[in-house]
Amino acid sequence: MTPAARLQATLILAEEIDTVARPADAVISGFFRGKKAFDDEDRGAILDLVNDLLRHQARLDWWLAKHGRKTTPRNRLLAWLTVGARKPADQIKRLFNGGKFAPEALADQEYTLLIKLKGSTIQHPSMPEDVQVECPEWAAGPLRDRFGADFGTEMAALLTPPALDVRVNTVKTTPKEVLHELTALGLEADPLPRAANGIRISQRMALSRLPALKRGEIEIQDEGSQLVAMLVDAQPGERVVDFCAGAGGKTLAIATQMNNKGHIVACDVNEGRLKRCAERMRKAGLHNGETRLLASETDRWVKRRKGGYDRVLVDAPCSGTGTWRRNPDARWRAPEEKGLEALVALQARILASAARLVKPGGRLVYATCSLLTEENEAQVAGFLAANPAFRVVPLPEVAPQITDSAHPEFLSLTPARHDTDGFFAAVLRRDDGVVTAETPA
Ligand SMILES: C[S@@+](CC[C@H](N)C(=O)[O-])C[C@H]1O[C@@H](n2cnc3c(N)ncnc32)[C@H](O)[C@@H]1O
Numbered sequence: 001m002t003p004a005a006r007l008q009a010t011l012i013l014a015e016e017i018d019t020v021a022r023p024a025d026a027v028i029s030g031f032f033r034g035k036k037a038f039d040d041e042d043r044g045a046i047l048d049l050v051n052d053l054l055r056h057q058a059r060l061d062w063w064l065a066k067h068g069r070k071t072t073p074r075n076r077l078l079a080w081l082t083v084g085a086r087k088p089a090d091q092i093k094r095l096f097n098g099g100k101f102a103p104e105a106l107a108d109q110e111y112t113l114l115i116k117l118k119g120s121t122i123q124h125p126s127m128p129e130d131v132q133v134e135c136p137e138w139a140a141g142p143l144r145d146r147f148g149a150d151f152g153t154e155m156a157a158l159l160t161p162p163a164l165d166v167r168v169n170t171v172k173t174t175p176k177e178v179l180h181e182l183t184a185l186g187l188e189a190d191p192l193p194r195a196a197n198g199i200r201i202s203q204r205m206a207l208s209r210l211p212a213l214k215r216g217e218i219e220i221q222d223e224g225s226q227l228v229a230m231l232v233d234a235q236p237g238e239r240v241v242d243f244c245a246g247a248g249g250k251t252l253a254i255a256t257q258m259n260n261k262g263h264i265v266a267c268d269v270n271e272g273r274l275k276r277c278a279e280r281m282r283k284a285g286l287h288n289g290e291t292r293l294l295a296s297e298t299d300r301w302v303k304r305r306k307g308g309y310d311r312v313l314v315d316a317p318c319s320g321t322g323t324w325r326r327n328p329d330a331r332w333r334a335p336e337e338k339g340l341e342a343l344v345a346l347q348a349r350i351l352a353s354a355a356r357l358v359k360p361g362g363r364l365v366y367a368t369c370s371l372l373t374e375e376n377e378a379q380v381a382g383f384l385a386a387n388p389a390f391r392v393v394p395l396p397e398v399a400p401q402i403t404d405s406a407h408p409e410f411l412s413l414t415p416a417r418h419d420t421d422g423f424f425a426a427v428l429r430r431d432d433g434v435v436t437a438e439t440p441a
Pocket of ligand 1 (some may be wrong): 244249250315317
């Protein structure tokens with residue numbers, strides 16, 4: 001594939017990501033599906049370029065505005081090639097040549113833009129701080145409140161591409177065997193520092209190079225996500241609910257913890273994701289689970305199963321601020337249409353309803369991939385105030401091996417401090433109605 005054709009593919013993707021509400025990874029995988037003309041190298045180069053545009057969008061837009069230009073995907077690409085990739089104007093003109101599979105030929109005023117941008121640097125001291133760190137307006141206040149003096153450092157970490165973390169499916173193999181295979185393939189792979197069955201692959205490569213992935217022996221899962229599943233601490237033979245299971249990232253990890261014994265119900269309001277979850281369970285050789293589509297968080301099924309589960313995980317829908325490293329488009333899509341407040345209210349409703357499933361003495365884990373206090377500590381505080389039967393089980397009690405959480409009681413991970421996605425998890429226990437030796441019959 002020619003360099004011009006790669007640029008044209010980048011442009012198609014950038015335009016679609018800019019206009020549709022779907023996440024970029026869904027747009028990208030949809031675009032490449034069934035297209036044999038793109039080999040791994042083409043895909044890698046196009047993906048890098050799309051991500052470069054998304055990770056520098058605020059700064060590119062600042063440069064475009066400075067020169068009175070519209071912030072369109074095509075203008076952003078032209079600006080990036082000049083300011084970021086530092087390509088000479090004439091070389092860009094040769095690539096934007098209007099040929100078959102190439103971007104439309106450069107207009108005169110586009111060429112003028114390239115000349116004006118020549119010698120500019122992607123970072124400029126006159127840029128406002130939020131532009132320099134690519135922080136969208138809707139999140140700047142809450143993130144500054146959360147991080148204070150560390151705001152800049154955390155934002156910078158959110159702009160770096162993450163390493164590839166995988167979780168070993170111990171129902172099928174062992175971390176030792178997987179490490180051995182990865183090393184034999186010439187990949188740089190090491191055990192994760194905190195997640196017992198996790199491995200980090202530091203080197204960039206196409207996923208097609210991982211045969212263990214095809215065999216269902218490993219799953220791609222950030223260390224933070226692996227740790228959330230670990231905090232559920234589901235034991236073989238127990239009854240467990242993963243209330244917001246989605247496509248099952250954590251369901252699979254929990255079902256594996258249970259060593260295929262007992263029962264896990266993966267609930268969600270999204271049928272497509274649950275279908276994917278069931279497929280992944282099958283591929284992973286897990287048969288201790290079922291999926292359950294809920295009409296809403298207050299579906300009648302929840303009432304019928306009240307008090308019936310040893311462990312319940314609520315991996316709530318959230319702003320996703322902790323995942324901006326891997327989803328660089330997410331920062332440019334404000335949380336849902338109704339904003340952060342509506343999201344926080346939904347989380348509260350989900351948590352209150354899912355809590356009904358926990359049996360006396362059982363464990364409730366509330367988690368998000370958000371960095372915002374409103375969705376995390378404040379959400380838990382609100383729940384505890386309204387539900388006195390639950391109390392916090394401090395992190396050092398449930399996971400003494402995690403010694404570097406950013407919060408003394410909860411799991412709180414940030415990209416700058418832990419080199420994981422931003423994750424939050426609170427472990428709660430239902431303390432009422434527990435029958436002990438002292439409880440009168
Ligand atoms: C953070 S994602 C879950 C990710 C998943 N646990 C994983 O590890 O791959 C949150 C999920 O909550 C689901 N959700 C949204 N509203 C819900 C509701 N009212 N009740 C239950 N689940 C809901 C979404 O469909 C989404 O799949």
